[in-house]
Amino acid sequence: MIPEDGVPLTKPAGNGGEISxxxxxxxxxxxxxxxxxxxxxxxxxxxxxxxxxxxxxxxxxxxxxxxxxxxxxxxxxxxxxxxRQLSRRDLDELFDVMGGLESLAGRLACENITDEEIAGIERLHYEMYGHYLHRDMHNYFQINQRIHERIVDAARNQILRATYANFAGRIRRVRYSANFARKRQRWGEAMREHEAILDALRRRAGSELSDILFHHLRAKRAAALDHLDEAETGAPAATSSPNLNS
Amino acid sequence: MIPEDGVPLTKPAGNGGEISxxxxxxxxxxxxxxxxxxxxxxxxxxxxxxxxxxxxxxxxxxxxxxxxxxxxxxxxxxxxxxxRQLSRRDLDELFDVMGGLESLAGRLACENITDEEIAGIERLHYEMYGHYLHRDMHNYFQINQRIHERIVDAARNQILRATYANFAGRIRRVRYSANFARKRQRWGEAMREHEAILDALRRRAGSELSDILFHHLRAKRAAALDHLDEAETGAPAATSSPNLNS
DNA sequence: CATCCAGAAAATGAATGCAAAAGTTCCGTA
DNA sequence: TACGGAACTTTTGCATTCATTTTCTGGATG
The missing domain is CATH 1.10.10.10 (Winged helix-like DNA-binding domain superfamily/Winged helix DNA-binding domain)
Structure with missing residues (x-):
């Protein structure tokens, strides 16, 4: 009659050392x-x-x-x-769900985040700003992702974290190919939004941050899917020949 | 090189007629x-x-x-x-994720819902109000769920819908056993919140509805988990008084 | 009396086998 | 040549089999 213990496996998100x-x-x-x-x-x-x-x-x-x-x-x-081939509609939906999850993460983060964590995100933010100034898209993108992950971490919700990772995996390919930052205007907007995110986070303004994050993802979605439209309608057969002009 | 077609199966949520x-x-x-x-x-x-x-x-x-x-x-x-045995922590997390999904559903619903759908929800609302007046908890609960499902439907997002169904299944047992409505006070509050939900929906106030729905779920969570605490420890735990700042 | 250990029984995880369906090839016919 | 369909090959879906591991049982031992 001993209560049985045991380490549960089979996490939704892949972990490092699998046994089975x-x-x-x-x-x-x-x-x-x-x-x-x-x-x-x-x-x-x-x-x-x-x-x-x-x-x-x-x-x-x-x-x-x-x-x-x-x-x-x-x-x-x-x-x-x-x-699975993701239709335009699927992508719309996926981005919105991601937006909802980030929105939730922001709200929860405001309830739980420590000053140290905020300071860490601020450091990342300024690092990202440096990449922005140098037009270093790749590193900008990397840091950007890390900031969002930090917010999700700060939400202190493992289930949210796993769900977020799941959806992030599903649109990862598109996100990379999106390269929204190609558009200068959008890039500047994104930076400003990130400043607003930091500001709301500092003030622990949950509802406000929730709003900002949703709209932030919506903007990302628009940029990513506009790019998709260009690629699809512009040259149907061209699988990988994006014109890298700006 | 022929673009192959085919009807995808294996929906996350169970559908009626399975083939495999x-x-x-x-x-x-x-x-x-x-x-x-x-x-x-x-x-x-x-x-x-x-x-x-x-x-x-x-x-x-x-x-x-x-x-x-x-x-x-x-x-x-x-x-x-x-x-899987859901710990108190798991339930906290699950309810919050549900809250985030409903919150998202409300926001998206405001973008897409038709007047007819709002009218339908209004009818359900008044029906539910009748059950409230008669203290008919079971039917109140049924209609309540249907209203939330209608909002999710109005979001026009199949992925959100499937994800919502998944999480709803995971906490269904707890939700039923929760029977939060036992508490008169909470029941009245829930009714008032539902009126606010309807109001925001009519005005298509997405951000506002998003907020209301999250806090609505938070209140549900508190009620459900307080009930759990009573059942488990025998004495109501006073651990649930978070700062629901806005 | 509790504990430990050997062996039997059962359950698990993965490989293999087999019938049916889909895909492919090839040939006859218009 | 274009089309159709019969025979063959491949693949799929599920059942069965097999090697390990765990769990249960029972008795020996301190």
Missing amino acids: LHGEILSRLRDYVVEGNIAEGARVPERQLCEMFGISRTPLREALKVLAAEGLIELLPNRGARV | LHGEILSRLRDYVVEGNIAEGARVPERQLCEMFGISRTPLREALKVLAAEGLIELLPNRGARV
Whole structure:
């Protein structure tokens, strides 16, 4: 009658050291798909992946079911799995949900964040500002992500954190290809919004920060999807030939 | 190079007519767990469920992996699956995420809802008010849920809808057992909040509705978890008096 | 009497097997 | 040549099998 203990596994977000083969395969396959190793809409070759991972079909198929539940792939009956192709509508929806989650994170962060954490975010902010001044898009983007992650961390909500990570994974490919910062105007706006975010955070103004973050994500969405429209309507067949002019 | 079409299956939320055995089992098993047929923290008997559903272990185990990813159960390596026991902290977090999702739903609903839909919600509201006056808790609760679902529907975001359904399933058992409405005071407050919700919806005041809904859920959370504390410790805990600053 | 350990029984995790469905090839016909 | 369809190959979905691990049982030992 001893209350049994045990460490739960199978976190939604991939953790480092998996024990079960299933968990290991799940993480690796998720990364494999998120990193874009399979074209959107293309088949997920079961047998081939089995050879690649050196396992049998059973654990791989279990991982496929989970990835399907996560929305990364879709299962067609008797026709196997395909990498999910995100429509314009899907992206709209995903960005909005991300906006809602960040909005929530900001609100909760205002309830829980410490002065030290705010100071840390401020440091990141100024670092990011430096990249902005130098037009260093890549590093700007990196720091930007880290700031948002810090806010999510400060929300002190593991479930929110896991959910956020899940959705972030689903749009990661698009986010990278978006490169919204190409537009000077938008970039400047984003910086100003980030200053407002910091300000609201300092004042622990939860509702206000919630609002700012939602609109901030909306602006990101617009930039990212406008870019998508350009790529799609401009040259249908061109898969990777963006004109890098500004 | 032919763009292949096909109807995606494997929706996160269970739909009516499943085709694959796996999907069918997933839905049925999810319902089975959510409805509380297995005690919290208890083992999920693989073999027994196989017999019950009349299938082999393979599709059942696939479903278990998915349910684990959804957070309904947890998998202990070499020791099988157990119904996830939600700690006080988990419940806090889940309610807050629900609050964030409803908050988002309200904001989006203000952008998209039609007058007809508002009229429909108004009818439900007055129906609910009738149940309130008659102290008919069960029907009050039913209508209450339907109103919140209507708002989520009006958000016009399928991903939000699916995510909301997922989390709603995870706390369903607690929500039912919560029976917050037992407390007269809280019940009256909830009614007033619902009037404010309707008002903000009519004015399409997105940010405002977002705020109201979050605090509405926070109040629900407090009521539900205070009730939990009573049940667990025997004495009402005075740990729930957070600063709900705006 | 409690504890520890060996062995049996059961459950788990993964591999393999098999029937059915989908996809492919190839040939006959208009 | 274009089309259709029959036969073959591949893939999928699920069942079954097998090696480990855990859990249960029972008895020996301090």
